[in-house]
Each structure stands twice: as structure tokens, then as C-alpha cells.
Amino acid sequence: MRSILQPKGWAPPLGYANGIVARGRTVFIAGQIGWNAQAKIESDELVDQVRQTLLNIVAILSEAGAKPEHITSMTWYLTDKRDYLAKLRGIGEVYREVIGRNFPTMTAVQVVALIEDRAKVEIQATAVIPD
Numbered sequence: 609m610r611s612i613l614q615p616k617g618w619a620p621p622l623g624y625a626n627g628i629v630a631r632g633r634t635v636f637i638a639g640q641i642g643w644n645a646q647a648k649i650e651s652d653e654l655v656d657q658v659r660q661t662l663l664n665i666v667a668i669l670s671e672a673g674a675k676p677e678h679i680t681s682m683t684w685y686l687t688d689k690r691d692y693l694a695k696l697r698g699i700g701e702v703y704r705e706v707i708g709r710n711f712p713t714m715t716a717v718q719v720v721a722l723i724e725d726r727a728k729v730e731i732q733a734t735a736v737i738p739d
Contacts (some may be wrong), residue, residue, distance in 0.1 A: 609738055610680065623700065624714035630678045630736035635672045637734065639685065640664040641727040649726045654691050655698040657728050662706040665733050676707040678735040684716040685730040692716070692729075 613627030614620065642657025643649045643664075652655060666676055686692045692699070712733075722730050 610678075610681060610736065612644050615620065617640075621711075623703075626712050628713055629739075630687050632678075632736045632738040633672070635669065635674050635678070635735040635737065637665055637668050637732060639730040639732040640668070641724055641730050643724070649724070652726060652728070653703055654686075654688070654695050654728045658699050659702040661716045661729055661731050662703065665731060666706060669735055672735070672737065674737045677710045678737050679707070679710060679712045679733050681713045681734040683716075683732045684714065685719045685722065685732075686716060687719060687722060687728050689718040692718075696709070 609632070610628060610630040612625050613629060615626070627690075640661050641649070641664075642651070642660040644660065645667075649657070650660070655702065669675060669678065721726075
């Protein structure tokens with residue numbers, strides 16, 4: 609079971625939910641970056657790294673028998689806020705391509721750097737598989 613929490617009178621958020629209540633098995637996904645299964649970053653473009661990062665999250669979800677629609681929360685760590693804002697359209701396209709029209713709670717923050725030097729984004733996620 610999963611329900612979106614949207615206080616009465618609040619403007620609807622674009623691309624995320626203000627809150628979600630869910631019941632079931634919880635899946636915690638460590639921060640993922642835009643590298644492939646062999647831990648190699650194939651592109652230095654942010655949109656490409658977002659796509660690969662989301663694909664990595666979906667692969668981990670599948671190990672638990674979960675799907676993208678089970679994601680309840682995501683935290684995005686970005687190395688360049690301006691690059692992120694400039695590429696929102698492309699990021700939105702790859703997000704919908706990989707995750708669909710599921711919009712969990714989200715937080716995005718700019719960080720000085722990520723541990724992997726070429727990484728431009730790291731995403732941590734939590735999912736709840738209904739009982």
C-alpha cells in the first residue's frame with residue numbers, strides 16, 4: 609500500500625511528491641553513480657550519467673522483486689547545480705524512460721565532489737514493496 613501525502617491547498621510539486629506513506633518490505637539502495645556493471649563510467653555527460661544511475665537503481669530493485677513504482681524516496685547528490693538546472697529537460701526525459709511516471713519524495717543537493725572523480729551524480733533510493 610502506498611499513498612501520496614499532499615496537504616490541502618498546497619501547490620502540487622513538479623516531478624516529486626511532498627510525502628508518501630507506504631506499507632510493506634523496505635528496500636534500501638546505496639548511493640549509485642553512472643557507471644556500468646563493470647564499474648566503468650562511459651560518459652562525462654550528466655544526462656548520460658543520470659540514465660545509467662537510474663538503470664543501476666532499477667537493477668538493484670529487481671534483485672528484491674521490486675519495480676520503479678515501489679520507490680518512495682530518492683536523494684540526488686550533484687556536483688554542479690547549474691549543469692543540473694540547464695539539463696532538466698533531458699534529465700526528465702531519461703527519468704521517465706527508466707523510472708516511468710513514478711514521482712517519489714526527492715531531495716537534490718549540490719556537493720563539492722563525489723568519491724569517484726568522474727561521477728557527476730549519485731542517487732540513493734528507498735523503495736517499499738507492498739505486502
